[in-house]
Amino acid sequence: MKNLKRLFKLLKNLLLGLLVTLVLVLLVIFAKPLWHRFVTYPRFQKQVEVFQQRKKEVQLPTSLKIYRGLLHLHSYWSHDSKGTLYDLVSAAKLRNINFLFLTDHPHGNLDSFPRGYKGLYDGVLIEPGSEKEDFVSWPMDTTVIDWKINKDTISKRLVNNGGMIFYSHTEIPHNWDNQFFQGMEIYNFHTNVLEKTRTFPILTDFLINGSKYRAWAYRTIFDRQTRILARWDSLNRYRHVVGFSAVDEHENINFRARYLKDGRVQWMGINTKPIDTVKVSFLNRWMFHEPDQSGWIFKWMIINTYETSFNNSVNYLFADTLTVPNISHHLILGHHFTAFKSLADATGFCYYAEGQDGKMAGMMGDSVKVASVRKLTAVSPYPGRFTLIRDGKTVDVSAADQYQYSFDRSLPKGTYRLEVEVKPGDEWLPWIYTNPIYIY
Ligand SMILES: [Zn+2]
The missing domain is CATH 3.20.20.140 (Metal-dependent hydrolases)
Structure with missing residues (x-):
């Protein structure tokens, strides 16, 4: 009984240690982007908006x-x-x-x-x-x-x-x-x-x-x-x-999905390379929406967009x-x-x-x-x-x-x-x- 308790305690501490390590690792990886998200970028956005209010009409020297x-x-x-x-x-x-x-x-x-x-x-x-x-x-x-x-x-x-x-x-x-x-x-x-x-x-x-x-x-x-x-x-x-x-x-550093003619779904990854073709099931149905104007039923834009x-x-x-x-x-x-x-x-x-x-x-x-x-x-x-x-x-x-x-x-x-x-x-x-x- 005593040994079992000790084992549980050890396991609990191990899990806690792993969790803390994981959070620390994620914080190290995402510290800068998170700082950007909550400090640098909102501040810069505000500064740009204030700057853009300084617009003046200009008399152009050309009729072009x-x-x-x-x-x-x-x-x-x-x-x-x-x-x-x-x-x-x-x-x-x-x-x-x-x-x-x-x-x-x-x-x-x-x-x-x-x-x-x-x-x-x-x-x-x-x-x-x-x-x-x-x-x-x-x-x-x-x-x-x-x-x-x-x-x-x-x-x-x-x-x-x-x-x-x-x-x-x-x-x-x-x-x-x-x-x-x-x-x-x-x-x-x-x-x-x-x-x-x-x-x-x-x-x-x-x-x-x-x-x-x-x-x-x-x-x-x-x-x-x-x-x-x-x-x-x-x-x-x-x-x-x-x-x-x-x-x-x-516009190709992203993940997208679309229906094929046979009703299956084609997944596409970076550089528009097809990754997989899957059947629609209760497991993935929730991820898809009605096809948009370009036919996409899933679109996750990571970096570059038009x-x-x-x-x-x-x-x-x-x-x-x-x-x-x-x-x-x-x-x-x-x-x-x-x-x-x-x-x-x-x-x-x-x-x-x-x-x-x-x-x-x-x-x-x-x-x-x-x-x-x-x-x-x-x-x-x-x-x-x-x-x-x-x-x-x-x-x-x-x-x-x-x-x-x-x-x-x-x-x-x-x-x-x-x-x-x-x-x-x-x-x-x-x-x-x-x-x-x-x-x-
Ligand atoms: Zn080019």
């Missing part, structure tokens, strides 16, 4: 309209995405996005266009393109790309035929001497993720904060792409290379009309800047060169004669800190919290671009990267 768009993202056509038209258009409408230039991975060496989604859907312009070997392209024509051919030759043919070629994933080597590529990514969310030596903290942060503070979990990963920006600056010293940002969104990334790094383009020829025309000219929209919507911002007559002599992306420029100017709907960079070197930093910026000191020939930071909380955060003005 502003269109917001994404230039590197994937839909169902890619092997690693299942994004439907409904998913894309509803997220775009929610985030006030006007154009989506898709970059779906080709199915084989012969890649025929158009393919996938193309057209104007509920006010959202969609154009199909391709991403292969860190090269994004939009032929904008009925054509076939043969991916067996040398990439430089493909670029030449596409561009000569009115297509558009940009380099993606610019942290890795590319043929920078290829004269036909027109632009490059200056920010890609994936680069930020790949740079991190430990992915587990990213995962735990999204697991705890994904539903409520996904946008700030994205921000936590953000790092300024100094090396990529330096590359861009060095290229722009001797040719025009347009800079754009990419979300590279696949909704969040369409509010992350967004390209703001000045153009005349929401048509593929006009949008692509202005994209190639570099009449755009990129902004982190979750911090503040940058609609209304413009960076331009003012002529001797006080009127706009050219905007970002344009080349302007040195004799005809009086000053470089920017207007902004939110107060920020402006940094002017000439040929890769900082030449001026404005005072804090300015809605306007102008630089009227001597303007030697060179490539001038502007970065704007905002300070919703305790630190200055990169908000805008403009394309340069080329003064010659």
